[in-house]
Amino acid sequence: MRWIWIDKFTEFTSRASATAVKNVTLAEEQLHDLYPDFPIYPHSLIVEGMAQTAGILVGEASGFAEKVILAKIGRATFHQLVRPGDTLTFSAKIEQFSEQGASASGTVTTDGKVVAEIELMFSHIDQNMAGMEFPEHNFVFTEQFTELLKTYRSQGEITL
Amino acid sequence: MAMSREEIYSRVQGVLVDALGVDEEQVKPNARLRQDLGAESIDFLDIVFRLERAFGIKIPRGEMIPENVMTDPNYVQNGKVTPAGMVELKKRMPYVDLTEFEKDPQVDQLPFTVDAVVNYVQTKVA
Numbered sequence: 001m002r003w004i005w006i007d008k009f010t011e012f013t014s015r016a017s018a019t020a021v022k023n024v025t026l027a028e029e030q031l032h033d034l035y036p037d038f039p040i041y042p043h044s045l046i047v048e049g050m051a052q053t054a055g056i057l058v059g060e061a062s063g064f065a066e067k068v069i070l071a072k073i074g075r076a077t078f079h080q081l082v083r084p085g086d087t088l089t090f091s092a093k094i095e096q097f098s099e100q101g102a103s104a105s106g107t108v109t110t111d112g113k114v115v116a117e118i119e120l121m122f123s124h125i126d127q128n129m130a131g132m133e134f135p136e137h138n139f140v141f142t143e144q145f146t147e148l149l150k151t152y153r154s155q156g157e158i159t160l
Numbered sequence: 161m162a163m164s165r166e167e168i169y170s171r172v173q174g175v176l177v178d179a180l181g182v183d184e185e186q187v188k189p190n191a192r193l194r195q196d197l198g199a200e201s202i203d204f205l206d207i208v209f210r211l212e213r214a215f216g217i218k219i220p221r222g223e224m225i226p227e228n229v230m231t232d233p234n235y236v237q238n239g240k241v242t243p244a245g246m247v248e249l250k251k252r253m254p255y256v257d258l259t260e261f262e263k264d265p266q267v268d269q270l271p272f273t274v275d276a277v278v279n280y281v282q283t284k285v286a
Binding site for chain 2: 071072074095096098099100101103121123
């Protein structure tokens with residue numbers, strides 16, 4: 001399974017905001033694990049979708065030079081359940097950005113209704129874990145994440 | 161007009177309640193952020209961001225918490241702050257009361273208290 005919980009970007013303003021969507025389908029295994037015969041999309045994956053939307057936004061702000069990790073969920077408030085067939089829209093905004101990390105806020109909606117409000121903190125780990133050694137290559141922003149942004153920037157056109 | 165200490169204290173209290181998920185009653189003037197309120201390293205960046213927003217100030221890296229002092233082997237040895245480290249801490253953190261700490265300067269016991277944050281903010285909004 002690929003650990004990617006957004007399908008595409010629909011808006012991306014460098015250093016400011018990003019919007020991504022995800023279509024929730026009945027074919028996804030994780031919908032069936034919480035309640036028998038009542039498939040819902042897990043809240044934890046809603047947070048992960050926001051972390052990926054905002055995380056790529058934060059990563060792009062430094063040209064993907066920093067290793068950006070989700071360090072803290074400041075707040076996550078959920079207003080309604082997400083069911084198969086729903087399209088989730090993740091709207092993320094960078095609140096503050098520094099050498100050491102960033103804070104972001106976001107809203108998740110489906111059909112114009114607010115599903116969740118989430119506040120996240122990201123750390124640039126090489127700047128924060130003094131003395132700890134991490135691999136030199138950027139293991140956070142693997143191809144599967146950067147491809148999302150490339151697809152958005154090429155307006156979905158496939159170049160062969 | 162400069163903000164009163166009470167106003168600063170009240171806003172700092174709000175910042176710490178939000179950042180650390182603690183109750184307002186726990187945020188007492190002598191409560192230490194790390195040891196008493198459970199702040200971890202990422203919380204300090206969160207607190208810096210929230211203070212900047214709450215007071216409209218800019219806090220440069222290493223100004224409120226000079227992390228490079230605490231990781232410098234000249235200033236900290238065997239978990240204790242050296243005499244040179246004490247001189248540096250007093251210079252860099254004049255808003256922290258180090259009187260008691262100096263008697264047994266275990267680095268993990270640095271008294272970075274709520275009062276210290278208020279003192280620091282006071283220097284920024286004056």
